[in-house]
Amino acid sequence: xxxxxxxVESVIFSGRKIPAYNLLSEAALSRIEDQADWILREIxxxxxxxxxxxxxxxxxxxxxxxxxVRFEPGHARELCxxxxxxxxxxxxxxxxxxxxxxxxxxxMPGYGSPFVSDLxxxxxxxxxxxxxxFVKLAYxxxxxxxxxxxxxxxxxxxxxKRHLDMMLAHxxxxxxxxxxxxxxxxxxxxxxxxxxxxxxRDFMDRNAVMQANINVNSPLIYDDxxxxxxxxxxxxxxxxxxxxxxFAGAMGPLSPAAVAAQTLAEAMVGIxxxxxxxPGCPVVFGxxxxxMNLRTGALTFGSPEANMTTMALTQLGRRLGVPVRSGGGQxxxxxxxxGQAMQDSAGALWSTLLxxxxxxxxxxxxxxxxxxxxxxxFILDLDxxxxxxKLLQGFDTDDESFGRDAYRExxxxxxxxxxxxxxxxxxxxxxxxRISDAGPYETWSENGSLRADQRATAQWRQMLDSYQQPEMxxxxxxxxxxxxxxxxxAMPDEWY
Amino acid sequence: xxxxxxxVESVIFSGRKIPAYNLLSEAALSRIEDQADWILREIxxxxxxxxxxxxxxxxxxxxxxxxxVRFEPGHARELCxxxxxxxxxxxxxxxxxxxxxxxxxxxMPGYGSPFVSDLxxxxxxxxxxxxxxFVKLAYxxxxxxxxxxxxxxxxxxxxxKRHLDMMLAHxxxxxxxxxxxxxxxxxxxxxxxxxxxxxxRDFMDRNAVMQANINVNSPLIYDDxxxxxxxxxxxxxxxxxxxxxxFAGAMGPLSPAAVAAQTLAEAMVGIxxxxxxxPGCPVVFGxxxxxMNLRTGALTFGSPEANMTTMALTQLGRRLGVPVRSGGGQxxxxxxxxGQAMQDSAGALWSTLLxxxxxxxxxxxxxxxxxxxxxxxFILDLDxxxxxxKLLQGFDTDDESFGRDAYRExxxxxxxxxxxxxxxxxxxxxxxxRISDAGPYETWSENGSLRADQRATAQWRQMLDSYQQPEMxxxxxxxxxxxxxxxxxAMPDEWY
Numbered sequence: 001x002x003x004x005x006x007x008v009e010s011v012i013f014s015g016r017k018i019p020a021y022n023l024l025s026e027a028a029l030s031r032i033e034d035q036a037d038w039i040l041r042e043i044x045x046x047x048x049x050x051x052x053x054x055x056x057x058x059x060x061x062x063x064x065x066x067x068x069v070r071f072e073p074g075h076a077r078e079l080c081x082x083x084x085x086x087x088x089x090x091x092x093x094x095x096x097x098x099x100x101x102x103x104x105x106x107x108m109p110g111y112g113s114p115f116v117s118d119l120x121x122x123x124x125x126x127x128x129x130x131x132x133x134f135v136k137l138a139y140x141x142x143x144x145x146x147x148x149x150x151x152x153x154x155x156x157x158x159x160x161k162r163h164l165d166m167m168l169a170h171x172x173x174x175x176x177x178x179x180x181x182x183x184x185x186x187x188x189x190x191x192x193x194x195x196x197x198x199x200x201r202d203f204m205d206r207n208a209v210m211q212a213n214i215n216v217n218s219p220l221i222y223d224d225x226x227x228x229x230x231x232x233x234x235x236x237x238x239x240x241x242x243x244x245x246x247f248a249g250a251m252g253p254l255s256p257a258a259v260a261a262q263t264l265a266e267a268m269v270g271i272x273x274x275x276x277x278x279p280g281c282p283v284v285f286g287x288x289x290x291x292m293n294l295r296t297g298a299l300t301f302g303s304p305e306a307n308m309t310t311m312a313l314t315q316l317g318r319r320l321g322v323p324v325r326s327g328g329g330q331x332x333x334x335x336x337x338x339g340q341a342m343q344d345s346a347g348a349l350w351s352t353l354l355x356x357x358x359x360x361x362x363x364x365x366x367x368x369x370x371x372x373x374x375x376x377x378f379i380l381d382l383d384x385x386x387x388x389x390k391l392l393q394g395f396d397t398d399d400e401s402f403g404r405d406a407y408r409e410x411x412x413x414x415x416x417x418x419x420x421x422x423x424x425x426x427x428x429x430x431x432x433x434r435i436s437d438a439g440p441y442e443t444w445s446e447n448g449s450l451r452a453d454q455r456a457t458a459q460w461r462q463m464l465d466s467y468q469q470p471e472m473x474x475x476x477x478x479x480x481x482x483x484x485x486x487x488x489x490a491m492p493d494e495w496y
Numbered sequence: 497x498x499x500x501x502x503x504v505e506s507v508i509f510s511g512r513k514i515p516a517y518n519l520l521s522e523a524a525l526s527r528i529e530d531q532a533d534w535i536l537r538e539i540x541x542x543x544x545x546x547x548x549x550x551x552x553x554x555x556x557x558x559x560x561x562x563x564x565v566r567f568e569p570g571h572a573r574e575l576c577x578x579x580x581x582x583x584x585x586x587x588x589x590x591x592x593x594x595x596x597x598x599x600x601x602x603x604m605p606g607y608g609s610p611f612v613s614d615l616x617x618x619x620x621x622x623x624x625x626x627x628x629x630f631v632k633l634a635y636x637x638x639x640x641x642x643x644x645x646x647x648x649x650x651x652x653x654x655x656x657k658r659h660l661d662m663m664l665a666h667x668x669x670x671x672x673x674x675x676x677x678x679x680x681x682x683x684x685x686x687x688x689x690x691x692x693x694x695x696x697r698d699f700m701d702r703n704a705v706m707q708a709n710i711n712v713n714s715p716l717i718y719d720d721x722x723x724x725x726x727x728x729x730x731x732x733x734x735x736x737x738x739x740x741x742x743f744a745g746a747m748g749p750l751s752p753a754a755v756a757a758q759t760l761a762e763a764m765v766g767i768x769x770x771x772x773x774x775p776g777c778p779v780v781f782g783x784x785x786x787x788m789n790l791r792t793g794a795l796t797f798g799s800p801e802a803n804m805t806t807m808a809l810t811q812l813g814r815r816l817g818v819p820v821r822s823g824g825g826q827x828x829x830x831x832x833x834x835g836q837a838m839q840d841s842a843g844a845l846w847s848t849l850l851x852x853x854x855x856x857x858x859x860x861x862x863x864x865x866x867x868x869x870x871x872x873x874f875i876l877d878l879d880x881x882x883x884x885x886k887l888l889q890g891f892d893t894d895d896e897s898f899g900r901d902a903y904r905e906x907x908x909x910x911x912x913x914x915x916x917x918x919x920x921x922x923x924x925x926x927x928x929x930r931i932s933d934a935g936p937y938e939t940w941s942e943n944g945s946l947r948a949d950q951r952a953t954a955q956w957r958q959m960l961d962s963y964q965q966p967e968m969x970x971x972x973x974x975x976x977x978x979x980x981x982x983x984x985x986a987m988p989d990e991w992y
Contacts, residue, residue, distance in 0.1 A: 022515065042900075044908075249912055249913060254918055254925045258897060292926075340948035391804060394520075395801070402749070413715065413717045416748055422745050436840070438865070441864055451834035
């Protein structure tokens with residue numbers, strides 16, 4: 001019996017067809033927006049070590065006092081107004097181009113894990129080989145639309161050279177959109193230079209092909225590393241994603257309302273800066289937030305409080321008129337790809353997608369609060385991504401969907417399996433996951449009583465075995481490799 | 497470090513505070529309702545072996561042709577109009593009384609499994625001891641509000657005597673509302689008689705204290721076993737829940753739209769019958785439906801198609817003005833309490849609760865498509881029930897929630913953990929699950945690298961160890977036991 005999957009590839013770019021869920025009332029949203037304005041007027045945001053950023057903000061009318069920047073109510077929001085509500089992020093294969101904003105949904109793999117794990121080899125530091133593997137896996141699945149960024153930390157490469165190998169991998173092993181480096185100005189510039197080798201400078205001056213994640217050093221600080229990277233990408237008219245990062249109770253007050261307001265305040269300031277650098281620069285309203293066990297200090301993911309905050313932030317971002325990167329994704333604090341991991345992850349993805357987020361990081365692989373990228377969890381998450389993409393399509397209520405002819409062929413008590421209506425539709429009616437097992441217990445036992453995570457091992461191996469590298473113009477791969485070699489040769493290794 | 501849980505007990509009866517998600521537009525809902533009317537006019541529903549039911553329906557104006565009953569468009573809906581949109585289901589401990597309808601949510605354990613499993617003793621036929629255990633567990637947790645019905649099949653008790661032991665358990669080991677037997681008229685009568693010993697006939701003539709699940713023999717057949725039970729409960733003014741049972745593609749066409757329409761059609765007929773027996777009788781619009789792998793015939797649960805159908809049915813039931821028992825719950829086809837089980841279950845519960853269902857069966861324990869009640873899955877599910885109950889409460893956006901004083905105490909870059917705002921709220925801010933582990937990998941490894949299901953074993957044992965039987969008036973337990981003994985002595989054992 002061959003497996004058959006609904007062609008989710010076609011789902012991806014046809015967009016959401018079910019309404020977004022609105023958790024909060026108009027009144028509640030206004031109160032949160034007012035609190036964001038209060039934060040920006042009364043407390044303000046600090047910019048550390050970037051005089052240019054301060055000058056841009058001062059020229060736009062913000063009140064500057066040393067590093068501290070304050071805004072009159074409504075001012076930061078006004079400065080965001082030139083950012084596009086919807087834009088394309090181009091893949092080097094045009095069929096992989098995605099749209100951010102509107103009714104579109106872009107799912108991405110996990111980001112930033114220093115460790116990987118799989119059931120055979122256990123937990124270990126991530127290497128460039130793992131990085132390559134996850135780029136290949138993300139390219140191979142129709143359930144993800146984006147190659148991601150630091151899908152894992154290639155810890156066997158010197159810190160100051162990792163961005164070169166990571167860019168090379170995204171540009172050659174995948175043809176989906178990707179993220180560039182932000183960890184130092186020269187790394188940001190290298191990332192853009194490498195993309196220009198592939199896409200051309202003219203094209204990139206007019207079109208976004210890559211994203212940069214600008215993390216706020218929450219609470220209320222923009223570091224110069226981040227603002228310089230922001231300015232470099234914005235000047236190149238590439239997409240910046242502004243991501244406040246708040247664990248409720250540590251980097252902000254403990255309540256969902258407060259975290260939502262502070263995230264909005266911090267994000268509006270970064271979005272404003274991007275628009276001052278380059279009006280109309282494509283921007284994403286990002287967030288990363290979660291809850292904590294406030295007695296132990298342990299970080300928790302997929303909690304009801306975090307999920308509510310996720311839903312609130314999507315609403316707030318949509319009101320701001322900027323594509324929203326949700327703070328959710330398939331995230332968990334679990335140390336294994338077990339029931340907890342999938343319970344946490346499923347809830348986080350439901351809150352993310354039902355609320356109408358446009359871009360979802362960490363949609364596959366994340367384990368241990370992000371410390372680990374798990375090969376098996378990645379596969380389990382893909383199944384759920386596919387299922388949710390199917391759900392976002394809703395269902396038809398046209399005449400054909402009701403199958404009146406099937407009732408005429410059968411009648412009370414009869415089976416519909418052999419009706420012509422069923423035969424017309426049975427191959428495409430249902431999303432079919434790859435790992436879920438609906439077979440009988442006896443068969444499952446005879447096959448070794450494998451849990452879902454154990455069944456996932458064969459799947460990621462098979463995907464890597466059958467991976468096919470996307471084509472690239474002759475000479476281009478060489479040019480990219482030459483760029484990497486030259487840049488590497490020009491720098492001594494740095495390991496921290 | 498002691499564990500602390502948000503007191504979800506208080507959550508339970510304070511009701512949903514976030515809006516219900518409306519998957520379908522007004523136009524789509526109308527089309528499904530029209531299709532339900534088409535089914536009832538063109539195809540009709542059969543009543544097998546119950547002349548009284550046919551007479552009641554004929555007298556109300558339905559068209560009868562042998563067993564087949566047809567309705568003019570809108571007629572079945574009209575006959576449902578006397579059913580209450582909201583009513584109480586009384587516990588013998590009044591603090592356990594629940595309300596069905598409105599903004600209330602009532603969660604229940606799984607129903608009907610012939611097998612149980614736990615990690616130590618494996619998979620085996622369920623016994624009365626297991627039945628007692630699950631009644632005790634459901635009574636002990638604030639995450640469930642109802643004792644359920646056939647929480648497992650007590651297979652060591654003769655079939656014709658099981659209802660007596662099950663009723664005795666619900667009435668003595670729990671004080672939450674429960675379900676009575678429907679599998680034969682005399683068992684239904686016994687169930688009501690036993691409840692009357694506890695609640696009094698007068699009270700029960702005016703108030704519902706129990707529910708009966710009336711399964712439709714879908715497609716489009718009501719068997720006499722079910723309609724007789726329906727009439728017995730409705731005559732006693734106890735709650736009937738009408739549950740069509742449709743696997744898409746087998747007992748109806750394969751599309752969500754068709755399953756929703758057929759479920760609505762079948763349910764309206766049963767609800768109408770209950771109102772003809774006893775106008776104003778409390779009724780629940782139930783459903784049980786799921787999807788199948790249409791190539792293998794395997795039943796699948798938590799699929800996107802089933803979850804969409806769940807959401808649609810909740811909307812349709814709310815429009816009908818009757819409390820809705822969702823077809824969801826924490827259901828899965830997985831053979832183990834693993835990642836698949838929790839991914840399926842979490843999605844099914846999200847679709848159930850976000851869409852606004854009032855009553856949720858199978859909220860805890862269900863495994864293997866309902867063949868198995870798993871002790872460990874029960875515990876994992878309870879965590880998710882608690883989390884979702886917290887989520888249904890939404891969050892405050894009052895002045896206190898924004899923590900302005902915390903910003904004044906701190907400032908950019910500072911930690912909020914020791915602010916007075918955090919100290920005022922940290923013990924109650926977050927729902928804390930019992931099984932989820934957010935601790936570091938090293939500690940987790942040192943403790944044996946236990947998966948979530950493995951950690952759950954200690955929890956259900958501890959809950960059974962610390963179970964405290966609710967008090968009962970002296971003599972009442974004896975009266976119940978005498979009733980059971982007399983009825984058992986009056987019948988030879990029947991094992992099928």
